[in-house]
Amino acid sequence: MSSNCSAETVGILEELLAQSILLRNLYKIARWQTCNGELCRMHLLFEGHYKEQLRLVDVLMDRVRMLGGTGRVLAGDFLKGPQLSCGVRAHRAPDRWVDELLDAHELVLSTAQPAGATDNPQWMHEFAVGLVVLTNDMQNVSLREQWLPARNRARF
Numbered sequence: 001m002s003s004n005c006s007a008e009t010v011g012i013l014e015e016l017l018a019q020s021i022l023l024r025n026l027y028k029i030a031r032w033q034t035c036n037g038e039l040c041r042m043h044l045l046f047e048g049h050y051k052e053q054l055r056l057v058d059v060l061m062d063r064v065r066m067l068g069g070t071g072r073v074l075a076g077d078f079l080k081g082p083q084l085s086c087g088v089r090a091h092r093a094p095d096r097w098v099d100e101l102l103d104a105h106e107l108v109l110s111t112a113q114p115a116g117a118t119d120n121p122q123w124m125h126e127f128a129v130g131l132v133v134l135t136n137d138m139q140n141v142s143l144r145e146q147w148l149p150a151r152n153r154a155r156f
Contacts, residue, residue, distance in 0.1 A: 009123035010069040015111055016132050017060040023104045023136075024053035030097040042094050045146060049101075049139050056135050063128040098147045105140040108132060 027050035034043040092100075112133045113124075123129060 006067055009126055010064060010067045012123045013060055013064050013128060014069055016108065017057065017064060019108045019111060020053055020057050020060060020132065023108060024050060024057055026101055026104055027053055030101065033092060034094055039094055052135055052139065056132060059131055060128055098143055102140060102143055105136045108136045
């Protein structure tokens, strides 16, 4: 790598890659568990978001390789995670999936757009980071608009 700025960019991209792989896996499990007739709408939503996260993971992996990253993101890092291992074992209600997915999107967005970033680091100008922000923000809004109003109506 040519400079510390590139190393910082690769580090952020690798962190976003790890978070995006986890999010992709959460969507994958959620769509499997919502494939019955009653939850068809949620299944289709999860399916679409899964495919978008899959494309995002490809973009991030390519960008990390182009910048000479070390490829520190390994499959074992994700299989050890408590969220994924619990998700495989237990069937969850759709509202629990939505809550977990919203939390995961918020984590990705806070990594890509840290609240205290006043020095405007170079990595914030990276195309892949912008794509991560755009995709996760749109999915976050989509989940909130399509699921949370229905949940609030069901409470009354």
